[in-house]
Amino acid sequence: MNLRVTLSTGLEFDADLYANPVAADLATRLPVEAVFTDFNGVEKVAALENPLRLRGVPPKDSPQPGEIGYYAPTRSLVLYYGTVGTWPGLVRIGRFDLPVDTLRDLPDGFTARFVRTEDD
Numbered sequence: 001m002n003l004r005v006t007l008s009t010g011l012e013f014d015a016d017l018y019a020n021p022v023a024a025d026l027a028t029r030l031p032v033e034a035v036f037t038d039f040n041g042v043e044k045v046a047a048l049e050n051p052l053r054l055r056g057v058p059p060k061d062s063p064q065p066g067e068i069g070y071y072a073p074t075r076s077l078v079l080y081y082g083t084v085g086t087w088p089g090l091v092r093i094g095r096f097d098l099p100v101d102t103l104r105d106l107p108d109g110f111t112a113r114f115v116r117t118e119d120d
Contacts, residue, residue, distance in 0.1 A: 001027055008111040015096040021056040022070050023093035031115040037108040042082030051075045062086040068094035
């Protein structure tokens with residue numbers, strides 16, 4: 001599924017959701033708007049109001065820079081710009097087309113709005 005992401009900083013970029021049940025659950029909630037902060041110098045995280053359902057996915061995962069993830073223990077949507085390793089409760093749900101250095105440099109408290117694009 002193709003997405004368009006608009007940031008409160010004025011940046012816009014494309015993203016894609018993977019074909020897995022957790023990404024599909026997020027897709028049913030679109031559009032989604034969330035406030036992101038930096039975590040551990042490798043990712044931007046935003047708590048979702050309601051948890052996504054973890055079913056049909058491995059119990060742990062190892063996302064790469066440029067991917068979108070969901071971290072179940074904190075109900076967080078995650079944008080990765082660094083390597084975090086393998087963690088239980090983490091699911092890769094998509095990828096984004098924004099340079100990771102640009103993501104890294106965004107200030108805490110930016111808002112991102114995720115919407116489905118028309119060509120999907």
